[in-house]
Structures are given as C-alpha cells and as structure tokens.
Amino acid sequence: MKNSKNQTGSALIEVLLASVIGIAISLAAMYVLKGAIVATEDNRAAEESKNTAEDALSSLSAVAPDLSVGGSFTAISDNVLTLAPCTALTCDYVLFPDVDSSLKTSLAKGYPFGSPIPTGSNIAYLRRWRVEDTDADYNLRQIRVAMVKNETDTKPVFIMETVVLMKR
Numbered sequence: 001m002k003n004s005k006n007q008t009g010s011a012l013i014e015v016l017l018a019s020v021i022g023i024a025i026s027l028a029a030m031y032v033l034k035g036a037i038v039a040t041e042d043n044r045a046a047e048e049s050k051n052t053a054e055d056a057l058s059s060l061s062a063v064a065p066d067l068s069v070g071g072s073f074t075a076i077s078d079n080v081l082t083l084a085p086c087t088a089l090t091c092d093y094v095l096f097p098d099v100d101s102s103l104k105t106s107l108a109k110g111y112p113f114g115s116p117i118p119t120g121s122n123i124a125y126l127r128r129w130r131v132e133d134t135d136a137d138y139n140l141r142q143i144r145v146a147m148v149k150n151e152t153d154t155k156p157v158f159i160m161e162t163v164v165l166m167k168r
Contacts, residue, residue, distance in 0.1 A: 049125060049147040049158040052094045052109050056127045056145045057160050059110070064131070064141050064164040071130030073146060081146055081154045086128065088113050094125040094147075126151060139166045 060067065072090035073081040084090075091113040097120055108121065117123065125147045134142045141164045146156040 050160070052125060052127065053145045053147050053158050053160040055109050056092070056129060057143060057162055060129060060131070060143050060145070061162060061164045064143065065166045067131045067141075067143075069131050069133055071144075072128040073130055076144070076146070076156075076159065079155065079159070081128070081148070081156060083128075083152070083154060086113050086126070086151055090129060091151075092127050093117070093123050094127060095121040096124040097121055123150070125149065125157065126153070128156075134163060140164070141166055 068089065070084070070090070072084050072086045074084050075082040092109075093111040093113060095108040095111050095117065110127075111117075113126075126149070128146045128148060130144045130146075132142045132144075134140045142161060143164060144159065144161040147158040148154075148156050
C-alpha cells in the first residue's frame with residue numbers, strides 16, 4: 001500500500017514536469033512566431049516607405065526647374081539628418097486610415113504639410129526633401145527624399161536620391 005502512494009506521487013510529479021516543459025516549448029514557439037510577424041511588418045513598412053519615396057522623387061523630378069534650392073534637412077551623415085524647418089514646399093505627409101475608419105484607401109500620399117489631418121487618418125510618414133544644384137555647367141540638380149516617422153525624427157526609415165538634367 002505504501003508503495004502505491006509513492007508511485008501516485010511520482011506520477012503527479014511527472015505530469016507536472018511534463019506540463020512545465022510543454023508550457024516552455026509553447027512559449028518558445030510563440031516568441032519565434034512573434035519575431036517572424038515583426039520581421040514581416042518591418043519589411044512591409046520598408047517597402048511602403050520605399051514606394052512613397054519613389055513617388056515623391058518622381059513628382060519632384062518633374063518640376064525640378066521650379067523647385068527652390070534648399071530643403072527640410074541640410075545634411076545626411078551616418079544615416080542621420082541635420083534638420084531644417086519643414087514647410088509646405090519642403091515636406092508632406094503620407095497618411096493611413098484608422099483601423100476603425102470608414103476610409104477605404106490604404107495610404108494617402110502627398111498630403112500637404114501643415115494642413116489639419118483629416119478625421120479617421122493618422123500620419124504614417126513625413127516626407128522631407130532637399131534640392132541642390134550639383135553642376136551648373138551641365139544644369140544638373142540633385143533631389144534627395146528622406147522618409148521619417150515625425151517632424152523631429154532624425155533617423156530616416158528610407159532615403160532616396162536622383163540627379164535631374166534640367167532643360168536650358
């Protein structure tokens with residue numbers, strides 16, 4: 001009889017130990033899955049920022065001769081921006097709708113800087129740009145676009161640049 005009680009106690013300990021090991025394995029699997037989801041979201045955000053930077057670069061290149069030299073940052077060093085004030089001529093917003101919003105668009109690109117954000121929207125990115133004359137003899141102008149999270153952010157999510165040959 002005494003032997004039977006010890007066996008029951010050992011079985012209980014084995015079940016508890018197996019439960020603890022099962023919980024530990026489940027937690028490890030959830031941690032790995034969370035990392036995969038975060039990596040996927042980061043990749044999606046990087047792709048979106050690249051696409052919106054390309055859109056801004058294309059739009060700005062089309063009007064390059066009309067753009068003033070200067071911009072909303074003065075330099076890029078080690079992927080850090082030296083900021084200058086944003087204006088409607090040097091920055092714009094990329095908006096996305098609230099989760100519970102009735103808006104049907106995914107991103108609204110090129111929303112004017114300084115304008116009130118529409119109800120049901122949030123700022124996804126702030127696009128900053130800088131225009132420089134790089135070679136007056138050849139009439140070349142460099143345009144750089146930096147995607148940041150907010151007005152005070154100095155670490156861009158994405159930077160893109162192009163050189164435009166302007167008509168004489």
